[in-house]
Amino acid sequence: xxxxxxxxxxxxxxxxxxxxxxxxxxxxxxxxxxxxxxxxxxxxxxxxxxxxxxxxxxxxxxxxxxxxxxxxxxxxxxxxxxxxxxxxxxxxxxxxxxxxxxxxxxxxxxxxxxxxxxxxxxxxxxxxxxxxxxxxxxxxxxxxxxxxxxxxxxxxxxxxxxxxxxxxxxxxxxxxxxxxxxxxxxxxxxxxxxxx
Numbered sequence: 001x002x003x004x005x006x007x008x009x010x011x012x013x014x015x016x017x018x019x020x021x022x023x024x025x026x027x028x029x030x031x032x033x034x035x036x037x038x039x040x041x042x043x044x045x046x047x048x049x050x051x052x053x054x055x056x057x058x059x060x061x062x063x064x065x066x067x068x069x070x071x072x073x074x075x076x077x078x079x080x081x082x083x084x085x086x087x088x089x090x091x092x093x094x095x096x097x098x099x100x101x102x103x104x105x106x107x108x109x110x111x112x113x114x115x116x117x118x119x120x121x122x123x124x125x126x127x128x129x130x131x132x133x134x135x136x137x138x139x140x141x142x143x144x145x146x147x148x149x150x151x152x153x154x155x156x157x158x159x160x161x162x163x164x165x166x167x168x169x170x171x172x173x174x175x176x177x178x179x180x181x182x183x184x185x186x187x188x189x190x191x192x193x194x195x196x
Contacts (some may be wrong), residue, residue: 016087024160027091031162034087049073071133078137085144088151093157098190100150107146112139168173 016034019026052072057065092100116135119125127135153161 015105016090017094020091021096024095024158027095027155027158027160028163029092031087032164032184034090035084041083045076045080049076067129067151069127073128074133075137078140081144082140085147087142092147092150095154097150097154100154102141103150106148108139108143113141136176 016030019030053065053069056062056068058070060068062068088102089104092098116125116139120127125131154160
């Protein structure tokens with residue numbers, strides 16, 4: 001299960017980071033492709049759910065397969081959010097705006113995780129397996145807030161517009177040349193008749 005996220009992360013983060021560093025046009029023209037790839041990885045993730053429990057039990061040989069399966073199910077939505085977060089982060093990093101990533105880190109780690117730590121130390125939050133899974137998942141989702149803000153600011157500051165024309169264009173059938181007619185509209189020629 002994590003292999004799907006790791007594969008998508010490596011593909012999106014590494015390739016996009018490199019391509020967006022090369023030119024702003026790559027941000028405009030290739031972001032849609034990364035979104036499509038992310039949707040495909042997300043679909044694979046959800047389609048594979050029925051095989052997770054047997055995989056964890058028999059291939060990974062885990063006695064705690066029920067618990068592992070339960071945690072992975074909880075984390076699934078958050079990991080999908082993370083896949084899309086990588087699109088924004090890859091662009092930010094590729095464009096060399098690491099100060100924006102500092103803002104993201106301070107927001108998520110400094111506010112959310114410090115708050116969770118204080119809640120734990122004061123006894124207001126008691127960690128359980130489900131609670132810890134939700135804590136990290138919500139942390140990934142919260143990280144999307146400053147990431148999108150920084151991403152949109154970057155696009156505006158560098159005057160980059162994402163090209164979504166491929167989604168708006170529908171393929172059209174080429175028109176037949178005027179000299180061709182459909183068979184029912186053609187008059188029979190002498191060569192069409194059968195001579196016995």
